[in-house]
Amino acid sequence: MPWDRNQMAERAAQELEDGMYVNLGIGIPTLVANYVGDKDITLQSENGMLGMGPFPFEGEEDPDLINAGKQTITELARTSYFDSAQSFGMIRGGKIAAAILGAMEVSEKGDLANWMIPGKLVKGMGGAMDLVAGVGRVIVVMDHQNKHGQSKLLKECTLPLTGKGVVDLIITDLGVLEVDHKGLHIVECADGVSADDIRAATEARIV
Amino acid sequence: MKKVYGSATEALDGLLHDGMTIAAGGFGLCGIPELLIDALVESGVKDLTVASNNCGVDGFGLGKLLDTKQIKKMMSSYVGENAEFMRQYLSGELELEFNPQGTLAERMRAGGCGIPGFYTKTGVGTVIAEGKEHKDFDGETYILERGIFADLSIVKAWKADDTGNLVFRKTARNFNPPAAMCGKICVAEVEEIVERGSLDPDCIHLPGIYVHRLIEGEHEKRIEQRTVRKREEA
Numbered sequence: 001m002p003w004d005r006n007q008m009a010e011r012a013a014q015e016l017e018d019g020m021y022v023n024l025g026i027g028i029p030t031l032v033a034n035y036v037g038d039k040d041i042t043l044q045s046e047n048g049m050l051g052m053g054p055f056p057f058e059g060e061e062d063p064d065l066i067n068a069g070k071q072t073i074t075e076l077a078r079t080s081y082f083d084s085a086q087s088f089g090m091i092r093g094g095k096i097a098a099a100i101l102g103a104m105e106v107s108e109k110g111d112l113a114n115w116m117i118p119g120k121l122v123k124g125m126g127g128a129m130d131l132v133a134g135v136g137r138v139i140v141v142m143d144h145q146n147k148h149g150q151s152k153l154l155k156e157c158t159l160p161l162t163g164k165g166v167v168d169l170i171i172t173d174l175g176v177l178e179v180d181h182k183g184l185h186i187v188e189c190a191d192g193v194s195a196d197d198i199r200a201a202t203e204a205r206i207v
Numbered sequence: 208m209k210k211v212y213g214s215a216t217e218a219l220d221g222l223l224h225d226g227m228t229i230a231a232g233g234f235g236l237c238g239i240p241e242l243l244i245d246a247l248v249e250s251g252v253k254d255l256t257v258a259s260n261n262c263g264v265d266g267f268g269l270g271k272l273l274d275t276k277q278i279k280k281m282m283s284s285y286v287g288e289n290a291e292f293m294r295q296y297l298s299g300e301l302e303l304e305f306n307p308q309g310t311l312a313e314r315m316r317a318g319g320c321g322i323p324g325f326y327t328k329t330g331v332g333t334v335i336a337e338g339k340e341h342k343d344f345d346g347e348t349y350i351l352e353r354g355i356f357a358d359l360s361i362v363k364a365w366k367a368d369d370t371g372n373l374v375f376r377k378t379a380r381n382f383n384p385p386a387a388m389c390g391k392i393c394v395a396e397v398e399e400i401v402e403r404g405s406l407d408p409d410c411i412h413l414p415g416i417y418v419h420r421l422i423e424g425e426h427e428k429r430i431e432q433r434t435v436r437k438r439e440e441a
Contacts, residue, residue: 045378046308046309047234047235047237047378047381048234048378048380048381049377049378054436055434055435055436056434056435056436057435057436057437057438058435058437058438060435061430061433061434061435062377063236063237063379063428063429063430064237064238064365064376064377064378064379064428065377065378066234066235066237066378066430066431066432067378069432070234070235070236070237070288070431070432071432071433071434072430072432072433072434072435073434075377081375081377081378081380082380083312083375083380083381083382083383083384083385083412084234084260084308084309084311084312084381084382084385085312085313085315085316085384085385087309087312088308088309088310088312088313089309089313091309092309092313092327092328092329111332119297122286122287122293122296122297123285123286123287124283124284124285124286124287124305125284125285125305125307125308125335126284126285126308127284127307127308127309128307129307129309129310129329129330129333129335130307130308130309130310130329133327133328133329133330133331134309134328134329160333160334161332161333161334162333163331163332163333164331164332164333165332
């Protein structure tokens with residue numbers, strides 16, 4: 001059985017170590033916060049906050065307190081606020097240990113594409129280009145294949161890149177793959193999924 | 208010198224001209240200068256270049272200036288959740304210079320600090336790097352990004368004193384300080400102008416030297432993505 005969204009998030013949370021400052025992207029990466037357990041993890045929101053808390057209770061939403069996905073959130077006892085220049089200063093300056101992000105495509109060299117589909121969907125890169133260029137470790141959480149059954153782990157990305165050679169680890173519904181200098185390396189398979197299943201579902205070179 | 212003005216329109220008097228560059232604070236709809244944006248719409252000033260992370264949403268915030276076609280060019284990191292922004296960009300009516308979010312913030316900060324350019328790793332190997340100077344430092348490749356020097360900055364803060372010292376609230380600070388710094392003139396709108404001496408000098412987020420004109424007013428503070436958890440989950 002391939003992993004579902006929550007299992008992928010739970011697996012990604014295992015990559016986080018006590019004391020880390022971490023940035024979580026929108027979508028499945030946001031769910032990672034639910035699985036950090038007892039680990040002392042400080043979440044950064046790149047719009048200017050360290051120590052992001054859970055969503056507010058109904059009626060307690062504050063328009064001045066949102067995350068990078070523009071969702072209402074809450075603060076914690078450890079929270080600090082700062083402006084966008086300082087926020088990206090700590091990202092660019094390598095102070096954030098890891099970023100967990102979604103992806104449209106990843107290449108066997110660790111190239112990442114997640115900000116636009118020319119002529120179809122223009123979202124913008126937001127802070128993703130800064131994050132992948134600056135943080136210690138880039139972990140991508142994504143479906144292994146698109147809805148047409150085509151691999152999203154490719155020899156070369158076809159979409160405009162967010163960063164070149166930036167991805168360290170890929171967590172998909174089928175398993176966990178590390179980006180090696182020669183290609184992708186299978187670290188773990190989802191329950192009931194074999195390494196051969198992963199190879200069959202992957203266009204990128206697996207070593 | 209008197210910095211406090213009676214209204215957004217009065218505060219912008221004499222500062223506007225067609226084709227000007229404006230830096231605006233805010234992230235999404237959080238901490239945006241709503242009142243000054245409305246006054247820009249009313250003024251009819253056009254062919255604007257606007258540096259702002261987003262362009263509001265359809266019909267609110269900077270989105271109002273898209274509806275009236277007063278904006279010629281945006282410098283932004285994110286287009287999503289704004290159908291008119293995407294439509295004008297894809298149809299070629301609107302010029303859009305995509306900036307990675309941190310690069311945009313640093314370009315504003317740099318401009319405000321008198322720094323015309325800086326090197327960054329962000330965007331190397333992507334379309335953002337095309338046509339920009341590349342330079343290696345200690346074995347790593349960086350690209351040159353330019354500081355932004357705007358004709359006018361429009362920002363929103365929580366509190367100010369009459370000398371323009373500003374205090375922001377929570378994540379509504381975001382792009383406001385760097386945007387304020389990079390303009391020749393900065394106009395700030397705040398929720399409350401308090402008595403001089405009542406703000407703790409150790410807790411001023413942006414010193415009044417960056418703020419030239421100031422207004423107080425009511426803000427709608429619209430929430431873009433209201434997200435809550437149920438009490439029983441707690």
